Amino acid sequence: MSTTAAPLPATEPLTVMGAGLVGSLLSLYLARRGHPVQVFERRADPRRAGFQEGRSINLALSDRGWRALGGVGVANDIRQVGIPMTGRVMHDVQGNLTHQPYGHEGQAIYSVNRGHLNRRLLDLAEAQTGVQLHFGQQCLGIDLKKQQLNLLDTATQQARTVPYTRLFGTDGAFSAVRGALQKTDRYDYSQDYLEYGYKELTIAAGPDGSWLLEKNALHIWPRGQYLMIALPNLDGSFNCTLFFPYEGPESFAALQTPAEVTAFFTRVFPDAVPLMPALEEEFFAHPTGSLVTIKCFPWKYDDDVLLLGDASHAIVPFYGQGMNSGFEDCSALNELLEAHGDAAWPTIFAEFQQQRKPNTDAMADLALYNFIEMRDRVADPRFLLQKKIEAKIATQFPGRWTPLYSQVTFSHTPYAEAWAAGQRQDAIMSRLMPHIQAEADFEQPAVQALVQQEMAAQA
Amino acid sequence: MSTTAAPLPATEPLTVMGAGLVGSLLSLYLARRGHPVQVFERRADPRRAGFQEGRSINLALSDRGWRALGGVGVANDIRQVGIPMTGRVMHDVQGNLTHQPYGHEGQAIYSVNRGHLNRRLLDLAEAQTGVQLHFGQQCLGIDLKKQQLNLLDTATQQARTVPYTRLFGTDGAFSAVRGALQKTDRYDYSQDYLEYGYKELTIAAGPDGSWLLEKNALHIWPRGQYLMIALPNLDGSFNCTLFFPYEGPESFAALQTPAEVTAFFTRVFPDAVPLMPALEEEFFAHPTGSLVTIKCFPWKYDDDVLLLGDASHAIVPFYGQGMNSGFEDCSALNELLEAHGDAAWPTIFAEFQQQRKPNTDAMADLALYNFIEMRDRVADPRFLLQKKIEAKIATQFPGRWTPLYSQVTFSHTPYAEAWAAGQRQDAIMSRLMPHIQAEADFEQPAVQALVQQEMAAQA
Structure with a gap:
């Protein structure tokens, strides 16, 4: 020494x-x-x-x-x-879009x-x-x-x-x-890798630098076991990131040729492929990044x-x-x-x-x-209905129900407190949602009684 | 490359x-x-x-x-x-001993x-x-x-x-x-350290190389937040190991002088101290080992x-x-x-x-x-009663209830299977034990009915 x-x-x-x-x-x-x-x-x-x-x-x-x-x-x-x-736009395999706002008006x-x-x-x-x-x-x-x-x-x-x-x-x-x-x-010390890598790709700008997807959104192609996202750039293009397994039937290992890449993307991301003229070139030129905690x-x-x-x-x-x-x-x-x-x-x-x-x-x-939410749950109509019900609860009980995403993203609440509150909210929603089949059900007296009871228990 | x-x-x-x-x-x-x-x-x-x-x-x-x-x-x-x-011998702070066999007759x-x-x-x-x-x-x-x-x-x-x-x-x-x-x-990769270190000490042999504690046992001084153990040597001595927090009111940091060591050991391990003539010398001469997973x-x-x-x-x-x-x-x-x-x-x-x-x-x-079991639970009469009840179940249902310790120690069952079986057994015991206040309660018809029902559900 x-x-x-x-x-x-x-x-x-x-x-x-x-x-x-x-x-x-x-x-x-x-x-x-x-x-x-x-x-x-x-x-x-x-x-x-x-x-x-x-x-x-x-x-x-x-x-x-x-x-x-x-x-x-x-x-x-x-x-x-x-x-x-201001929100997520989900793209399904038919190219249908679903919007989900991130927070309230004015938050982004x-x-x-x-x-x-x-x-x-x-x-x-x-x-x-x-x-x-x-x-x-x-x-x-x-x-x-x-x-x-x-x-x-x-x-x-x-x-x-x-x-x-x-x-x-x-x-x-x-x-x-x-x-x-x-x-x-x-x-x-710990380092833990996901069994997923990521690949950065590009959605090109339109003529005169216009945006070919909705500009003020984060785009998601949720596909259960993998997903692609796209974020807008000032020049009209979007940066896409594919999060994809390293191994398996649908994986980086399974896509070895330009033809395989195009066939796969055309099948699972059909609305994106026409906007990605450099897809094949970028897929093989860009490195596959790893994801570590x-x-x-x-x-x-x-x-x-x-x-x-x-x-x-x-x-x-x-x-x-x-x-x-x-x-x-x-x-x-x-x-x-x-x-x-x-x-x-x-x-x-x-x-x-x-x-x-x-x-x-x-x-x-x-x-x-x-990761689970973005690649899988946002494609589930029940999950999206639950998010709408949560927004209604937040409106009905001002200051007493801040969605987890908002606490993490639009507040300075310590992350650990946000996470604990989010887990309590998840537990409440798992008790409420069996009684709710559509947005309007929230107004039913029986559901309202349950909501009041849950919120009273939180106080 | x-x-x-x-x-x-x-x-x-x-x-x-x-x-x-x-x-x-x-x-x-x-x-x-x-x-x-x-x-x-x-x-x-x-x-x-x-x-x-x-x-x-x-x-x-x-x-x-x-x-x-x-x-x-x-x-x-x-x-x-x-x-x-063949078993554990627990030493309490008054020097009273409790025996717990590791397995059945002939296992060690x-x-x-x-x-x-x-x-x-x-x-x-x-x-x-x-x-x-x-x-x-x-x-x-x-x-x-x-x-x-x-x-x-x-x-x-x-x-x-x-x-x-x-x-x-x-x-x-x-x-x-x-x-x-x-x-x-x-x-x-991960490396995780316990907040505990260990110190090796010696219980000396008696005259003519005799053992001053029961020879055919692993001795434990369970003290809740820490413990000492002793294993027999051929020469009549025992190797002791103190597992002890690094920091806190009772910790390595708190024992800085020979007098502090002796006072602490005399208070918490009174029956061991007379058998440890080199305690003060060894405590400061031997390194404090760390415990990593x-x-x-x-x-x-x-x-x-x-x-x-x-x-x-x-x-x-x-x-x-x-x-x-x-x-x-x-x-x-x-x-x-x-x-x-x-x-x-x-x-x-x-x-x-x-x-x-x-x-x-x-x-x-x-x-x-x-670690929790040895430093804390083995000192709890309810825990020792539960272990006796488990032994009775094992006898009553031959081949259908092997205690977790036996599966780990006296079998070649893969560790993961042993652990899963142990967790199922823990769940059963948490349902049975509220009905059992003494060893004899196991024979009561109501308890026997519960045991039969639990074991049938396992089949």
């Missing part, structure tokens, strides 16, 4: 490893509080020509993300380039381009006094005792040692910072290292909350800095992981739950 | 990484089938003078382990140096010394034609594509590359072989690498099944070799992981379940 150097003075920079969405937003938060911040990023600067995007193109920004962006004053700027999606989630958002946050971070960005810096290892990063400059291939006083690991699901923590004793604990090492975002809680994308929960990490940390002061790192790190861990665990469960 | 060399001829040796209990037994199995086997072990030869034991000293051998040892003809040899334990688990067992298996392996043992060989990494081990000779500090055709990873909970598999895509999947890489034992399914020690399940891996693999022939590795590897994974997952759950 080596001797730890004496703590550096408070004017020493904070260190952020990873300049993706969460790292760049965190750097802004920390710098605006007056801390010098040095940021290291493995990849090249995404604002340079020739940069290759590595990840999914569209993201769904919702209230938690907006609040975190608002905290550093960039929400309005981003909203200009987001497309509001926003389709935004990951690359644009990241580049905009980097512009703001770079313009911010105190922030220094360093790209092409791969973390080869961390000496937690000596508080040193071992960094490789990917351009010069020179390795060097960089000391840190506080290190924030925002380097994503395959975090090098977490990798160092994983080697410490009694470190809880990562959990770990602790999120900190002593008072020196803290993990945020996907580094500590990567989730599957089916609730659209991966980025939003990472951004909420930034605003939650900022609130703790407000509460305890900028020197109280030991308290802040400890409270941060204690407060956030149960919530991000709940969000991981919710994301898997919504 | 590098080119894979053509498969080597079948006379090329099989490679076993790790010469602990499972690795040495596996080597014997493979060599007796006619395969040349080269074995690499990180540590020095434990049969050399000066070797330091690194792990718990006593193990409880039960039927699965005996069958696996019997398969290579070493069961009788080991039985000579094992001490049968055996206390054996880990080091002796390992050394005996190594002697047999070394004497076996075809086996080559190499100690002091640390695995620095594995090139799965090139099928090469990178080994460091710990004596000379020389690293070298060793090719393999089939590699068996029997290198324990912190397996280097699994470490290589973990880096492949879509690898499911490891799960992963797949257990194989292509047809080249297979994990067995703790490398793929390390569990907590509370059911005494860690070694037994690892030994059962060896006999299960041998059965697949018998069924499919010694050239059918692709089939054998695939069937092995498919067959064993659900069973070792169930065993991991059972081991955690037994």
Whole structure:
């Protein structure tokens, strides 16, 4: 065991490893509080020509993300380039459409381009006094005792040692910072992959950049064991993502030739295929991504290292909350800095992981739950009827019934509380729905009596 | 991606990484089938003078382990140096004793010394034609594509590359072989630590090597949130293990001085303290061990690498099944070799992981379940009454009610089946026990009617 150097003075920079969405937003938060911040990023600067995007193109920004962006004053700027999606549009195999609003009038989630958002946050971070960005810096290892990063400059291939006083690991699901923590004793860690991969495809823009599907919606082709979704882009196109088993009769393994791809899509997504001129080419050119849930604990090492975002809680994308929960990490940390002061790192790190861990665990469960809902349940008329009845209950009992989706997406209720409330609502609906065959049944005296009784029991 | 060399001829040796209990037994199995086997072990030869034991000293051998040892003809040899334990003896805080038999007349688990067992298996392996043992060989990494081990000779500090055709990873909970598999895509992995550590202590032998507690029993001091156990040694001593929280009012963190240790032990283990002359010295000299559950999947890489034992399914020690399940891996693999022939590795590897994974997952759950039972429930008179009633049901319905403990310990029923049957039995007992206040109540007509009804429903 080596001797730890004496703590550096408070004017020493904070260190952020990873300049993706969460790292760049965190750097802004920390710098605006007056801390010098040095940021290291493995990849090249995404604002340079020739940069290759590595990840999914569209993201769904919702209230938690907006609040975190608002905290550093960039929400309005981003909203200009987001497309509001007010509900889901389900496409059945005959091409029939069903609409389901996400919330009440005026509520929406926003389709935004990951690359644009990241580049905009980097512009703001770079313009911010105190922030220094360093790209092409791969973390080869961390000496937690000596508080040193071992960094490789990917351009010069020179390795060097960089000391840190506080290190924030925002380097994503395959975090090098977490990798160092994983080697410490009694470190809880899990990585769980779905048996599903994803493939990104494109629905082309119409003539003059028009949208060939309803613009202000998230489109879903639910097919029981798999699904495709599409989110709108500003140029009139949609980014589609197929979530599909790796193996089995209908799977990536079963589609080996362009002819097999087209035959399959024509059979199961007939209304989409005419809008996808590059289908065959994209299917084989684009990589198949994997879907992992990562959990770990602790999120900190002593008072020196803290993990945020996907580094500590990567989730599957089916609730659209991966980025939003990472951004909420930034605003939650900022609130703790407000509460305890900028020197109280030991308290802040400890409270941060204690407060956030149960919530991000709940969000991981919710994301898997919504996978089943999106690929299967949204195609079920009984499920859609139940959602309508829930909306009626919400109207009848203002403030006493917030649908689970709304609590997760349009509120700042901690995820764990939202999930617990959603499970109570599910239990109530499983008792009510046997008495309801159509929307109008909700007004029947017997049903109303049951509803009153259930709601009284909740009070 | 590098080119894979053509498969080597079948006379090329099989490679076993790790010469602990499972690795040495596996080597014997493979060599007796006619395969040349080269074995690499990180540590020095434990049969050399000066070797330091690194792990718990006593193990409880039960039927699965005996069958696996019997398969290579070493069961009788080991039985000579094992001490049968026919039941549990619970010690309460007043020093009162309660007996609970493990099974029926003639059934026992055996206390054996880990080091002796390992050394005996190594002697047999070394004497076996075809086996080559190499100690002091640390695995620095594995090139799965090139099928090469990178080994460091710990004596000379020389690293070298060793090719393999089939590699068996029997290198324990912190397996280097699994470490290589973990880096492949879509690898499911988890490590979960209990908030408890363990400390090994000694109850000394009496004059002339006599046993100062009942010899043929596993002794338990159940204390609700923690426990101590003791297993007999041949020399008259007992090895004690304290399972204890790391943090909290009664914890390792709370015992910092010899006086605190003695005061605590005297208060909670009063009958044991007079038998533990080295308590204070051992408490601070012996390390505090951590307790981890490891799960992963797949257990194989292509047809080249297979994990067995703790490398793929390390569990907590509370059911005494860690070694037994690892030994059962060896006999299960041998059965697949018998069924499919010694050239059918692709089939054998695939069937092995498919067959064993659900069973070792169930065993991991059972081991955690037994932690609660041993530290808490065995001190509850209602629990002990229930166990007596279960024994009566087993007698009344021969072959139709095998207690969970017996299925796990004294049978070869797959662990997953045993666990499912145990859960059904738990459900039945939760319905019966409210009608039973004493052992004699079992004979009451109303209780007998209920029992008949429950057993008919099981048929």
